[in-house]
Amino acid sequence: MSAPDVPGSRPALRPLPGREEDLAELLTLVARGDEAAFEAAYDRLARPVYGLIRKVVRDPAQSEEVAQEVLLEVWRSASRFDAGRGSAMTWVMTIAHRRAIDRVRSASAQTQREHKVSTVVSVAPEGVAETVESRLDAERVRRCLDSLTELQRQSITLAYYGGHTYPEVASLLSTALGTIKTRVRDGLIRMRDCMGVSW
């Protein structure tokens, strides 16, 4: 994917809005109804949003629906993003994760998910830089996940990627609730430190 085409009337934007500050700036413009900024934000967000939703929801058609809802929600509620309370990407991904969770926890979707084998969909070609960047992200995450204990890692991935509640995780891993609660938390502390997240 090439750099989003943002008209030159906004000198505050750097030519390659690939980083967090740029996304926050974009959201500020989006909140004012700037459609060109939303287009640029879409290009930054579509892959992360769709990828996470696919991971949780699995079904491609449903994932696309949820991704559409989430991206429209970004447009609609951009004014509610507060940079003092977290990064722009996290604001969006939190919305995406909750929507994905809403979808899989509704009873009908759950049955569908149980009985439906997800189909493989073709993936659009990507720019080299983006692929390398996301590969590095993925590699870093993999390395950090590997540094966890088995129980920490499974608890976190079942909850986040699997969209399970922590009592469900406890049941899946045949482990006491209190233990799962603790493993999720100390696993996340270790992940946070491993990836150098500072907040």
Add this chain to the structure above:
Amino acid sequence: MKLGRHVKTGRHDLHGLTGAYALDALTGLELDQFEHHLHRCPPCENEVRGFRETATRLALAVAASPPPELRERVLTLASLTRQLPPEVREVPPARSPWLPRMTAAVAAAAVAAAVALGVVQSSTQQRLDQAQAESRSVAAVLAAPDAHLAVHRTTAGGVATVVASPSRHAMIISTAGLPALSGGKVYELWFVSGGTARRAGLLPAPASGRTAPLLASGLAAGDAVALTVEPAGGTSQPTTKPIVVVAL
């Protein structure tokens, strides 16, 4: 498993739920209790924030390209969707204002309010609330990937706004500026196909010149939508010339 302890979560226990909360793995009573606690526990808020940033890294690691047609659809729908105003009052909210936690249905219904009501500048919270009370079906139509919108002037004056989803076999119609009718007459909605008309419902009585969104199901591929003026209670076949016909 100590179920009793799980149900009766003490304050001390709540601190330990930051991780599960950050991964959206809490539900029900426990979620409510934790969120209540969170606003009065800055260290917890801080920890949740760090965990959410961490979860974002997990998300980025699985990024994947959506179907290319999603882009045009999202950009078009955005251009038709009214945005939320910033929150300017400091009200202690029940849930974090930073992340308004809406169900998909409520959020989509709010979008429905913006789109289907054709709200431009005059949107009021009341109107949004009213639209949010609309059924899940409205949300489903609006969230449908093939949902599209048409705005037409009627020959009687005013405009009709239609959001239709062929895949959901349903549409939503709202109007603004249609003339008030006397003698109990009503505006009746029709699905028209190949010279035949099927009843699709009666528009609700207008309030300040607008009719609230009406959901009509039974839409078939190739149908057009028409509005006529009919006697009280409506008729089984149109008796007057349509004031608007919308091809979908």
